Amino acid sequence: MKRLNKGIYILSFLLLSIPFACTEEEDFSIIAGLDFTVATLNAEGTKTGVLPTTVPGDGRIVYTVDFGDPAVTDDSDVFQTSGPMVSYTYPAESVTYTITVTAALDGKEDVSITKEHTVVFVVEEPDTPDNPLVGTWKLASEAGALAVGESPGNYNWWTSDSSVVTDRACLFDDEYVFNADGSFKNVLGADTWLEPWQAGSPAEACGAPIAPHDGSNAATWESTGSTIKIVGDGAFLGLSKVHNAGEDGNPTDDTITYNYTLSDDGNTLEITIQGFNAGVPAAEWYFKLVKQATNTNPLVGTWKLASEAGALAVGESPGNYNWWTSDSSVVTDRACLFDDEYVFNADGSFKNVLGADTWLEPWQAGSPAEACGAPIAPHDGSNAATWESTGSTIKIVGDGAFLGLSKVHNAGEDGNPTDDTITYNYTLSDDGNTLEITIQGFNAGVPAAEWYFKLVK
DSSP: OHHHHHHHHHHHHHHHHHHHHHHHHHHTSSOOOOEEEEEEOSTTSOEEEEEEEOSSOOTTOEEEEEOOOTTOSSSTTEEEESSSOEEEEOOSSOEEEEEEEEEEOTTSOOEEEEEEEEEOOOOOOOOOTTOTTOEEEEEOSSTTSEEEESBTTBOOSEEOOHHHHHHTHHHHTOEEEEOTTSEEEEEOTTOEEEOTTSTTOOSSEEESOOTTTTSOSOEEEEEOSSEEEEESTTOOSSOTTOBTTBSSSOOGGGEEEEEEEEOTTSOEEEEEEEOSOTTSTTOEEEEEEEEOOOOOOTTOEEEEEOSSTTSEEEESBTTBOOSEEOOHHHHHHTHHHHTOEEEEOTTSEEEEEOTTOEEEOTTSTTOOSSEEESOOTTTTSOSOEEEEEOSSEEEEESTTOOSSOTTOBTTBSSSOOGGGEEEEEEEEOTTSOEEEEEEEOSOTTSTTOEEEEEEEO
């Protein structure tokens, strides 16, 4: 009886296992359930990972991932994997790409699927507000502020004496401006020190700055505890000719890295740089900079719309905002607007820092409706801009630069001000932390109509 029961058990097991085996075989007759997950792997939004899968999984399958970068001609954006994630770094811009994944297995027909992936490029602003380098610097007006020699600390080739300070006064009044938003600017005034290596400079003498070493191009800076990196065509510290690979004012990738030491009181900056002389690798230039008095304009700093009801309003007359006033739901629905930054730098430059998204409206090309979305040029903070103020007005100059709402200017609501210039009226609170902005003239039918923006520092 036991033997019979055992036989029945074995037979039952075999009968049950036969259809199960057939089902498994049918599942593998084709490559089924191909899919893939797309992930953004860096803060800038450009590094993208793709993880392919099938149902059920099979380690024998080879997936080919084409990241679909149209700028690539050598298939460097195509990768193969048996399952682990593969990644690719797209160009630094916001673009939609088509990613294709193809699954292949011997004896089976290839299967492909595609998905669109939008790269939202985000310029990460350096975390520099508390960096002691922020501010305006000049060469120290003293002997020894400029020096060069064959080894660190041994400036045996040339050292500036007191006569150099006098003869090159046009150099010693040049400003090197480190802004809190990570932008950098050479402010050279009407003249600076020129040398024969510069096109248009016949001799060593003071003269009008020569492009690109004239401070006209946008530049950035970042620092570690011992180095400062300046990035920008023509941007520099100390002398425009000196960089990490020569003395011709033409650094690789428009980038120069300096070593630095900051004094305990934060007011003296000693800069050194090597590598400019291939014949003497340890040769070193030395520049001594001193910090200038802080700009006392209370507007200098970073501002945002106040996260409260009434921070945005518009009406038919000053103070009468009867057409529309933002309520608390607007603060929530338009969070992408209320986190935008308006940065007034001490050197007179201005920047809209909008992050990955901001509030878009239909008047903007590429914006189908009112919604949060990737900033649209020129109202994306990518262009250089300036600001200046009187006791009651702020003038913003720059293509796409604005306060409050990008569409509003002195002659309309289309984001296209005359001469790229907008003038706002303002009132600053006694503690300097609340800025109330008004602007008129945008509505030709109601000349006294007024927009109101409340900003907080």
